[in-house]
Amino acid sequence: MNRNGNAIFDSSLDTYLQNAQKNQLDELSDWLRIPSVSTLPQHKADVERAAEWLARKMTSVGLQNVEIIPTAGHPIVYADWLHAGDDAPTVLVYGHYDVQPVDPEEMWISPPFEPTLRGDDLFARGASDDKGQLFAHVAAIEALLATSGALPLNVKFLVEGEEEVGSQALADYLPSETEKLAADVCLISDTHILAPDQPLIIYGLRGIWAGEITVRGPSQDLHSGMFGGAVHNPNQALSALLARLHDSAGRVAVPGFYEDVQPLTVNERTALAQVPYGEAELLQETGVPAAWGEEGFTITERIGARPTLEINGMWGGFIGDGFKTVIPEEACAKVSCRLVPDQQSSAIGPMIERFLKQIAPPTIEVVVNTLQHAPATVVPLDVPEMQAASRAYNRVFGVEPVFSREGGSIPIATVVQESLAIPILFMGFGLPDDNLHAPNEKLHLPNFYRGIRVGIALMEELISSCLQCGNGAE
């Protein structure tokens, strides 16, 4: 129902949504053609173009006060529609228009910035993470304003261009604009559901620490035939240090790493055990010969509820074709940790550095450099907005969503929680095999169109929650 008690999905809206699909797909494809890779300086202008594209689209659908807010990094895009009245609730929709790099580019079946339809899937970098999922909400607004000229509640959009590189600009902006951004609930569609027909609500996201480990040896590259065996090779020394970051039981071996980690409660383990995902699904999805991880925990617990440490990249010496008998002056690794509630994200870098310096031999030097860190996010399960989200999914998918914690991190979510003091609804439409951050990222189009309907249904259910609990514009 809307504020006047009418069901939102009347037949004119339904017909509109049926007819709009081709146009929605074409427009999303236009946006996906802009290579807004936030981490690569050579794409800075592309990132700006992607922000401008979004701002134009927001204006054209009838959103107001559209702003491209310059920052020290990439711009933030803001827009709102605030005519539902003071007693109607306000939803803050968060998303990001930046994307991950595409390498290894040769592994893409179709070019990453040439959106290509194969079956029901649209392949492009950013298709799922996060342009496609964010665009679903813009399309939902467009549909409502086009068919009824109004929205049932107030809406604010806050879209950044730095999610893939740490959200620094938004983390600076948000706490200083709490009045402008004030809302009753935050909606984030930047996660995946379990399967095309099984929605999932994330109630916890891990935090993150990311940094670089550098091992330095000789003052410059040496000939390995002339100095090998008498000089500690930084590649070898780094390998030995990296090998010590986990113990044989798959635990992170950095002293203090688990100190603030709370044991999982029986209730939580029971809830996570309901998630229909285990070793068979993991092997099927990833192609690994066997699962790996911390002893004593299930796959779902390892991925979503336990902290981890991963070596995302490492390099040293000659890595081209052919051969070069060299001892490199240094070797490096990019490492990231996913953190659970109560872990201090700022403490992880120094903790790793202390450990590595302690075990490093005197033949090399090791340093650890923090690139980014943010604590974990947990959303209480018993707030009415969470029930509204559940009903919205159920209406469109015809099945109750599963509740789970999630392995990934959306560091800005913590900032939203802390600055605006509102619950966050993580309602994604992506799929586990969408190849986020990997070659051949895709968006499953039936879920994209369902996502638009879930966005609309959520507005109705939030009104309904609001009417039930009487907390309209509190």
Added chain:
Amino acid sequence: MNRNGNAIFDSSLDTYLQNAQKNQLDELSDWLRIPSVSTLPQHKADVERAAEWLARKMTSVGLQNVEIIPTAGHPIVYADWLHAGDDAPTVLVYGHYDVQPVDPEEMWISPPFEPTLRGDDLFARGASDDKGQLFAHVAAIEALLATSGALPLNVKFLVEGEEEVGSQALADYLPSETEKLAADVCLISDTHILAPDQPLIIYGLRGIWAGEITVRGPSQDLHSGMFGGAVHNPNQALSALLARLHDSAGRVAVPGFYEDVQPLTVNERTALAQVPYGEAELLQETGVPAAWGEEGFTITERIGARPTLEINGMWGGFIGDGFKTVIPEEACAKVSCRLVPDQQSSAIGPMIERFLKQIAPPTIEVVVNTLQHAPATVVPLDVPEMQAASRAYNRVFGVEPVFSREGGSIPIATVVQESLAIPILFMGFGLPDDNLHAPNEKLHLPNFYRGIRVGIALMEELISSCLQCGNGAE
């Protein structure tokens, strides 16, 4: 003395050599401008240009039967001068005109293919390894033919363009042309001496095995937030495997690696102890904070007389600027082993693979791929040619050369020994800090000019040896 009993270094030759220095430097610089990087396909035409440059120069100095011999890889250059008579000895001069890659190019103070003079040093890729050292012998021939119209003995040049990538073409060619290449001694100037004023004769070179270790995990890159902690990260698995290739005493931990290694004799250890090179020199030269290596062996023994295993390159995952939270589908390392006499170079790859497969966890797959292998070379110290080489150095440097085994490998030397059954004189003019295979490779010019004189003196001393032992053209 030459064959007629006249001293070679008469005043006209001496004056010629004094006056020729600028021209020799200019010509060498021209050659160094050609980026003949044999391992990189994009430089194939440059490698050919470098061969053509050498052939033209050889023709112009009066060498004969100059040939550019096409091969499946890069061409071989041959030339000779055979008018000293059947009873005069024949020297086969080996060298290579190909060079190592230049990366990391940003570490070069001046561009690698713009030869640049700073003080007494000429900086360029290939300045010392091996264009400069080979060119010294061409310049020696030029000086003798220009001043006297003849050489005191017969000379053959055999110059390849694949030394830095395994010498495959020459290894195929040499055994089939033993009559054409027949000689009494082989001269190779592709090694270094101890210091500008301390010549060194290498009587042993280690063999080599080089290959790649690949660890494969998931069937494609995964998001480390979504799968980290439940999938064995190939970077982590590779690090753990690489860390097991050495034990805590600096020994190679691959079972069987030392099985065929003979213990060093007391005589040999005594001889190696004479080499004035220890930990202080190593630290000074390399900038490492401390020496490293196999317990129970001196620095000189570790470098020249013991087998080693080095990780020359390794990489996996995201290695660009910024950050990407990825679990890569595979991680790789380029590894080379230096081998001592009696080790079977063909056995090393399978030995490493067997060990790694045995210790690898079931969560990943590991494969080892051999790129190149060749056994070690040892030259007997008591042949008259070795004494001639010693006297030639002494005449030009005014000091006796030190005899030592060397850590590097010149795999083709073994092929020369086996195909032609002649001793090899490893008489280098490079210096330990010439930055071979590294940025800012250089040639110390005073030694380049001395190298030309040593080449001339060696001809005279070989004649003298030949007269003494009566083994002229045996």
